[in-house]
Amino acid sequence: MDQADIELRNATYALFVELGRVPTLEETGVAVGATASEVEAGWQRLHEAHALVLDLPRAAIRMANPFSAVPTPFRVHAGGRDWYANCAWDAFGICVVLEFDGHIETSCPDCGEEIRVGVRDNRPDDESLLFHCLVPAVHWWDDIVFT
Amino acid sequence: MNLFRSEEHIERWLDGREPGGTIPVAKLAELAEEWWGDRLAPDWRPHTFAQNQAILDGLGLTGDFWRLG
Numbered sequence: 001m002d003q004a005d006i007e008l009r010n011a012t013y014a015l016f017v018e019l020g021r022v023p024t025l026e027e028t029g030v031a032v033g034a035t036a037s038e039v040e041a042g043w044q045r046l047h048e049a050h051a052l053v054l055d056l057p058r059a060a061i062r063m064a065n066p067f068s069a070v071p072t073p074f075r076v077h078a079g080g081r082d083w084y085a086n087c088a089w090d091a092f093g094i095c096v097v098l099e100f101d102g103h104i105e106t107s108c109p110d111c112g113e114e115i116r117v118g119v120r121d122n123r124p125d126d127e128s129l130l131f132h133c134l135v136p137a138v139h140w141w142d143d144i145v146f147t
Numbered sequence: 148m149n150l151f152r153s154e155e156h157i158e159r160w161l162d163g164r165e166p167g168g169t170i171p172v173a174k175l176a177e178l179a180e181e182w183w184g185d186r187l188a189p190d191w192r193p194h195t196f197a198q199n200q201a202i203l204d205g206l207g208l209t210g211d212f213w214r215l216g
Contacts, residue, residue: 001193010191017187051193066183087148092179097186109149110156117150117172122180129172130151136167137203137215147148
């Protein structure tokens with residue numbers, strides 16, 4: 001990953017947090033002084049480097065981990081906004097990257113009961129819960145959306 | 148990568164599938180802090196494979212399941 005792609009990646013993330021949504025190709029292009037097609041090509045390279053995840057074949061961002069660009073079962077309220085995370089791990093990650101306390105809303109995949117966890121100083125207020133990861137680490141990026 | 152109320156809920160949800168890795172939510176929060184802590188830093192650089200593995204190892208997430216490669 002070269003410096004230009006790192007700067008594109010950082011600008012994309014900064015816009016995501018500023019806007020509370022995925023930035024468009026054009027918005028990102030303005031931020032980095034590039035055309036929309038140059039941004040699209042850069043996002044493709046970042047996707048291949050696992051620095052973000054595109055919803056292929058469209059050049060639309062699906063994940064700027066830990067943020068999700070689409071609604072998921074993991075909603076995070078932090079910094080006065082609601083966000084979607086890609087998984088429980090990412091839900092805590094959103095509070096970490098925003099440097100805000102917040103709370104996570106999800107549900108038990110088994111019984112469907114709502115699970116609401118407060119996060120203070122990056123720590124959960126209910127330590128009785130368990131996190132389960134089904135896919136072994138070596139296969140996480142085989143299908144990151146499923147993982 | 149989900150949260151569950153208890154081991155019983157995990158076992159029922161697995162419904163005979165091979166179990167993955169289970170950790171307490173407090174350990175998950177530590178993992179999130181280590182893994183995502185630099186994500187919005189202006190001097191962010193991609194984590195190397197070794198850096199990520201060191202995070203897992205440092206939190207005691209060892210064994211084949213937690214090996215990245």
